[in-house]
Amino acid sequence: MAETTSFTETDHGAASREEGARQVRAVPRWRRGLRPYLLIVPALLLTGGILYPFGLGLYYTLFDFSASKPRPDMVGFDNYRTVFTQDAFWNSAWVTVLYAVGAAAFETVLGVAVALLLHRSSIVGRVLEKILILPLMIAPVIAAIIWKLMLQPSVGVINHLLKPFGLGGVQWTDTPTGALLSSIAVDVWVYTPFVAILALAGLRSLPTSPFEAAAVDGAGWWYTFRRLTLPMLWPYVLVAVIFRFMDSLKVFDIIYALTEGGPGDSTVVLQIRAYLEAIRFQRYSFGISYTIVLWAVVYLAAMVLVRHLGRIQNRAAEVPK
Amino acid sequence: MRRKQRLLGWLADGALILYFVFALFPVAWMVILSLKPANQLFSTYFSFTPTLDGYRTVLGDSEGIPFVRFFVNSLVVSLGAVALSLVVGLPAAYASARWRFKGSENLMFTLLSFRFAPELTVIIPLFVLYQKLGLFDTYVGMVWVLQLVTLPLIVWIMRSYFADLTPELEQAALLDGYTRKQAFFKVALPLVKPGIAAVSLLAFIFAWNNFVFPLILTSSRAQTVTVGALSFLGGDRPKYNLTAAAALVSVVPPLLLALTIQRYLVRGLSFGAVKS
Numbered sequence A: 001m002a003e004t005t006s007f008t009e010t011d012h013g014a015a016s017r018e019e020g021a022r023q024v025r026a027v028p029r030w031r032r033g034l035r036p037y038l039l040i041v042p043a044l045l046l047t048g049g050i051l052y053p054f055g056l057g058l059y060y061t062l063f064d065f066s067a068s069k070p071r072p073d074m075v076g077f078d079n080y081r082t083v084f085t086q087d088a089f090w091n092s093a094w095v096t097v098l099y100a101v102g103a104a105a106f107e108t109v110l111g112v113a114v115a116l117l118l119h120r121s122s123i124v125g126r127v128l129e130k131i132l133i134l135p136l137m138i139a140p141v142i143a144a145i146i147w148k149l150m151l152q153p154s155v156g157v158i159n160h161l162l163k164p165f166g167l168g169g170v171q172w173t174d175t176p177t178g179a180l181l182s183s184i185a186v187d188v189w190v191y192t193p194f195v196a197i198l199a200l201a202g203l204r205s206l207p208t209s210p211f212e213a214a215a216v217d218g219a220g221w222w223y224t225f226r227r228l229t230l231p232m233l234w235p236y237v238l239v240a241v242i243f244r245f246m247d248s249l250k251v252f253d254i255i256y257a258l259t260e261g262g263p264g265d266s267t268v269v270l271q272i273r274a275y276l277e278a279i280r281f282q283r284y285s286f287g288i289s290y291t292i293v294l295w296a297v298v299y300l301a302a303m304v305l306v307r308h309l310g311r312i313q314n315r316a317a318e319v320p321k
Numbered sequence B: 001m002r003r004k005q006r007l008l009g010w011l012a013d014g015a016l017i018l019y020f021v022f023a024l025f026p027v028a029w030m031v032i033l034s035l036k037p038a039n040q041l042f043s044t045y046f047s048f049t050p051t052l053d054g055y056r057t058v059l060g061d062s063e064g065i066p067f068v069r070f071f072v073n074s075l076v077v078s079l080g081a082v083a084l085s086l087v088v089g090l091p092a093a094y095a096s097a098r099w100r101f102k103g104s105e106n107l108m109f110t111l112l113s114f115r116f117a118p119e120l121t122v123i124i125p126l127f128v129l130y131q132k133l134g135l136f137d138t139y140v141g142m143v144w145v146l147q148l149v150t151l152p153l154i155v156w157i158m159r160s161y162f163a164d165l166t167p168e169l170e171q172a173a174l175l176d177g178y179t180r181k182q183a184f185f186k187v188a189l190p191l192v193k194p195g196i197a198a199v200s201l202l203a204f205i206f207a208w209n210n211f212v213f214p215l216i217l218t219s220s221r222a223q224t225v226t227v228g229a230l231s232f233l234g235g236d237r238p239k240y241n242l243t244a245a246a247a248l249v250s251v252v253p254p255l256l257l258a259l260t261i262q263r264y265l266v267r268g269l270s271f272g273a274v275k276s
Helices: A013-021 A030-062 A078-085 A086-121 A121-127 A142-150 A157-165 A176-205 A207-216 A221-249 A252-259 A270-280 A284-319 B004-035 B055-061 B067-098 B106-114 B119-133 B139-164 B168-175 B179-193 B192-207 B210-219 B225-230 B241-262 B263-270
Strands: none
Touching: A030 A284, A030 B004, A030 B067, A030 B106, A030 B119, A030 B139, A078 A284, A086 A121, A086 A176, A086 A221, A086 A270, A086 A284, A086 B004, A121 B004, A142 A252, A142 B004, A142 B106, A142 B192, A142 B225, A142 B241, A176 A221, A176 A252, A176 B004, A176 B241, A176 B263, A207 A221, A221 A284, A252 A270, A270 A284, A270 B119, A270 B139, A284 B106, A284 B119, B004 B241, B055 B067, B067 B106, B067 B139, B067 B179, B067 B192, B067 B225, B067 B241, B106 B139, B119 B210, B139 B192, B139 B210, B139 B263, B168 B179, B179 B192, B192 B225, B192 B241, B192 B263, B210 B225, B225 B241, B241 B263
């Protein structure tokens, strides 16, 4: 049995049922009230330790801090103004969105398809299911290295295998479109199992009676899929889509190892641009400004998607089981 | 009708096999590349005399790339990150599952937001800060920053395990005269042990596979395998067999661990949003 639980509510029924038991031992009231805080303090300290650099980063963006200017001046929001007026930023934003939408869409369709095929549960499916997660556990940067070797135009194995089909010399990562599609392909290779695993868990937890009823009524495969499977499965798939879309908005490893943003700036996604600005050119403030803008975008996307997920889950809960 | 069914079954299996060829061929090809002698790298594709020279070179540090050291570094920082997250995260997960108190939800969501924050937002200021504090290129610096990866995972997933646990057992223990602390350590904790094991392994895998932190916050002494594997691609003639050997060696630990936690993956990968 699988079930989706929303991020927005947890079962705190436990708390009230415990009141009775907690009266048993004579622990002073003030100490009882303090207990959860004491348990959470270490985590708070650690969280603070991570929030501090984040706050520091925000503070840096108000200065023109770089390696060549160790004593920076306050410039207010100039960094952000510069970011938004640069063609380079809009190009990066465009590439990032293309990448994220492309990767998430491909992974969703392919992942759900693989899950549906595995759900039929043939002997072949049962054997293959055991190795489904393999690509997902390989570090994305290693995956990109593997594909880089395979996609080499002159000596790579992929062009070698394509030779019989008269496609020997495809310049995979040397053309703007090819580079973007190749990096999306690596993303799809790594993360399709992620969508498939979640979708399969969903499929295995669907109630059987509606499907039996549909079969009795002689409903076709396509009708059953469109009207029953997909709507009931959607909450599970949507969780996977949210994770994948938000993660690919901040892609770094795959692009860094496969194309380093090239050729030209055809695959310079926002995190790569921020890396180049801050680490290569050592313009710290400017680089951080890029990541803050990206962070805001990711945050907004998350809010919209999670709200949508909440609505979907409520609707799914109304489906009679 | 029956024949049509069987044909459809074959088609479905065929489609599955196609996907799995796409999924597995790259790994198989890496195995082939890593076993090729240097002089047969590009002359043939599938016929060659297998040799372990590539592995000997990579693991013998003979290219001037201390790969074994990177491997040990990965082990140390991943284990350190998971250990610290467990010590800090388990009590927090328990508290947030058992009590509702001021600010607990906000803290949980702050933690969750780390999971979706662009890493560089935190790393670039840390890059500047670590240089000042002497934490650049150290284990401590890496373990600290890896909390971004391991802590949200461990807290959120363990919270969902604790919340699934019926509180009656702990209450019974309290009635028997246990203290709250004993109830946690002797009743609640043992019951979620499988969950702890699984989430620890998953957190270890994600820490191990991380690339952007060591790329920016280490240079040599604390560098990890994910950054180290890229070194073999440098130079004018990339050494394909060495790169493949290094890539394969570096994916062994996560793959072995992943096989042992298959059952827990759904909850782990979805941060407790989907339970199986």
